[in-house]
Amino acid sequence: MKWIYGLLLSIGIICGCASGQQDNALPVKQAEKADTRIEEKQPPSEVKSVSQKQIGAETFNELIESFHEFNYASYLNQEKEEIKEALGEPEDEGWFEGGEYMQYGDFTFFFHPVTEKGISVAVETTNKTFDQEKAEDILGSVDRSFWNEMDNMWSEVYEFEDGTITFEKESEEAEHPSYIWFESSK
Structure with a gap:
């Protein structure tokens, strides 16, 4: 008799779990449909999409080319000694701020404290002619x-x-x- 009650209890638990999984799937599908409807109704925006984004290192060099022709961003991800x-x-x-730096004129390289590779470069623009409109x-x-x-x-950040x-x-x-930074994410 105890064996029959145990069997019925096990079947009840299994059926309860299975129906719980089915119930959870239904709201997810409804939520996906709701998200799709919202996306379709949104008007086009002026926000940059991933496919429209430029390469940040190239853009950084273009911004600073009026007062420095050297490509300092190309040294990021290299070790200090290199x-x-x-x-x-x-x-x-x-x-x-917890990492080493090396300064060359108006440019400063900042290094990751563990890998000792360049992770960012900053240029001081205070005494330079800077074309804000071009930027x-x-x-x-x-x-x-x-x-x-x-x-x-x-601070104004561009991704x-x-x-x-x-x-x-x-x-x-x-x-x-006063300063323009490029911080590498690679």
């Missing part, structure tokens, strides 16, 4: 902007397939950036 061999001894080097044409709309409490600067370009300004109203 950069030193190519560019010589840096004017300054040390630690910044806006090249970059399009800002992806994110915010007040950076740590650096006490206004690309291979990284981000960040403009750091003294204020949101400043006419051109």
